[in-house]
Amino acid sequence: MSLLAMNDVSLSFGGVKAVQDVSFSVEKGEVFSIIGPNGAGKSTLFNLISRLYDCESGQIFWQGEEITSVPSHRIAELGIARTFQNTELFEHETVLRNLLIGKHIHRRSNAVADMFFLPSVRRQELVFRKEVEDVIDLLNLQHYRDQVIANLPYGVRKMVEVARALCIQPKAVLLDEPSSGLNPEETEDVSFWIEDINEELGATVIMVEHDMKLVSQVSDRVLALADGQVLATGTPPEIQQHPEVLRAYLGDAE
Amino acid sequence: MEVLQLLVSGVSQGCVYGLIALGFVLIYKATEMVNFAQGEIMMLGAFVAFTFANLLGWPFWMAVIMTLLVMAAFGALTERLILRPMIGEPPFSVLMLTIGMGYVLRAGAGAIWGNEPRTLTTPYSGGIVDLGGVIIGYENIVIIVGTAVLCLVLFLFFRYSRVGIAMQATSQNQLAAYYMGIPVKRIYSLVWALSAGIAATAGILVAPVALVDPLMGFIGIKAFAAAIVGGFGSLPGAILGGIIIGVVEQFAALYLPPGFSETSAYVILLVMLLVRPEGLFATMLQKKV
Structure with missing residues (x-):
């Protein structure tokens, strides 16, 4: 049983499909990173997990229990x-x-x-x-x-x-861009304390992050998003070489 | 002697303003709404106490406890049924709504209890203490002591209790409060309940010295001035602002021509806004670069 599982979750704002049929699961003890270009729906995913937004369709499971409509003040109690x-x-x-x-x-x-x-x-x-x-x-x-x-x-x-x-x-910590706005020295420290949280405190870490160096240093698995859809999931090297991911970041080779 | 006498009655009147002001500030801090019906809630509290103690003849302590419970429930229900649907509406609509609520409460009270002034008789009505020439009515002593005790309880509540701390957290950052596991909506209801309870306390305290009638809630306007003088957002400031206005009114009544006493609250307000617009206890931090 996964610690956290998203099952075909969708949400749109007006005509914009922020998150579209996204499914993934996070295992206990992992460092799981979510990457993607701006507007890919990364923060929306976090807001769905922490119940700031309601899913339009799909379910969220926490330790096997459905939390799709749990009120947001109960999220902390769940861990x-x-x-x-x-x-x-x-x-x-x-x-x-x-x-x-x-x-x-x-x-x-x-x-x-x-x-x-x-x-x-x-x-x-x-x-x-x-x-x-x-x-x-x-x-x-x-x-x-x-x-x-x-x-x-x-x-x-x-x-x-x-x-x-x-x-x-907590059993899991959701970090929304822990390195944004930090200088290179501080970003270096981020990778150390993420390891501390993960290894010493035993907390699962789920993070949204842009800094690919940091992501590949600490992550066990990476989820790549673009335009609200899952492109690929895998280890950091797999993701960095994935053709779909490259296309999303760099555009098509003419 | 005369000065002391004025001071005592000023402080006791000021405590009542202060308590109503406290209700304004509590709701504003927690929910960023201004409840202009605060004075009317006080009036309703006085009528409910009058009903329990005088019309139904319940023992006074029981009438007080029941009034506080009824009014707290009234406050929570008001939040739940009237204010909560307004979340996301412009502040001006909310303001108009609470002003309208004040009208409804005044008319409602007139319809239920009539418009003739009533007096709440209490076990301590009419007694006086003579402190070497300074005559103090029991009612005034009860107002001052009652306010002091309530302030102490509130201080302990906000400083130490789980709910009190959660209220402070909610007033500073709702989003963060949610993710600390604080049920923000329930906190809003509780803040309204607390604020209505404090207003009712003010009503019960002032009723023996003032007349209980549907228009008594108009002192809410002076209490609003008191809240601003205190630095809208500061709880001790609200009480202090109330006391300043209460005391100045008494002195103005004696030493200045007729009419000045009634306007002195607003004169203090204007002076305060000119000299120190952030109020006695500034709560807004200066923006730092």
């Missing part, structure tokens, strides 16, 4: 975390508080106990704080812990968003 291409953080809060909200779904205390900060709540908070600190160490965010997001440079914000996704303790 799917995501980041956004242009980061969606709580801008007026510190890094630490942004990460702690990742623990929302794991909180088990009631409002009254919370408001009196009873010993049980205190213990729970200590556990959360410990787990958050582990993520901070993993992604080297110690220096920024108490800074407000609005004051941080873009590259750091992207890392904070990844860190927040990890605080959910």
Whole structure:
């Protein structure tokens, strides 16, 4: 049974078929990349998986269970975390508080106990704080812990968003263009922490990415999309030599 | 002595403005809508309490609890049935809708309870404390203490509780809130319930000193001024803005010619907008380059 399976999923916006009969599956423990030219439907796929958009047809399965019409706030509970291409953080809060909200779904205390900060709540908070600190160490965010997001440079914000996704303790992380807007040095780091997330935390990584160097470094399998349709799926070398993929990127040889 | 006396009645009147302003700010922060029927919701709360405590003769504490529950449910239902279908509509339509809602509530209250002013009698009505010449009615003490307690509870709620923190998260970034597992739509209903509950509390607190009639909700306009003075978006600012307006009104009533007291709220608002347009507690971060 695959961790995530898309089954003939389609969605159009007006006359534009953003995603058309797309099927693929992601196995547990993989690093799975989705590539394609601009407008190929990569981000739309992410938004379908995280239930921001409704599928017009087709089904989505998570661990064998259909999640095609699960409300989007339940996605985190299922163990799917995501980041956004242009980061969606709580801008007026510190890094630490942004990460702690990742623990929302794991909180088990009631409002009254919370408001009196009873010993049980205190213990729970200590556990959360410990787990958050582990993520901070993993992604080297110690220096920024108490800074407000609005004051941080873009590259750091992207890392904070990844860190927040990890605080959910997800089974799968959806990374939407983790290297966009980063300098070459930062992009180099991306491949390291993707491996850390995958190997140390055991999370499946599904990412949309343009940087082919990064994609071939970290991916187990790659899905190539163009005009909302699947061109090919395979290992990074297979995809890079696939004639359909070459045509989509480079155009026809005259 | 006179100054102290004015100060106490000003603060107690200001607390009522502050509580209504708090309702404005809560809804605005969470949903980016302005609910101009906030004053009318307070009025409805006062009538519901009047019905339970005086018409049905329930014990006062029970009437208070039931009023808060009924009004919270009213707030949640309003959000669910009237405001939610408006998602995606221009803010101006939503604004017109809430103004219209205010009219409907005023007319509805008049139809149900009549337009004659009523008085909510409470177990503490009429008592006074003499603090060396400063005479304070029990009602005013209850208003001030009640507001203080409510503020403390709200502070703890937003600072520590799971739902309170989820409300803050939702107000800052809905999309991110969704993917942290926060049911954003349910949070909206809860914010409306909370806001209506606070308005009802204001209604119950002010009813013993003011008359309960369908027009009492008009002080919502002054409360709106208070919210802006406080820096629309800041909860402590709303209370402080309310208190400033309440106190200035009292002093204006005594020391200035007739009429000034009623307009002083708007004078403060204008001065504030000229001098410090972001309000006492600025919540909008300056754009950094």
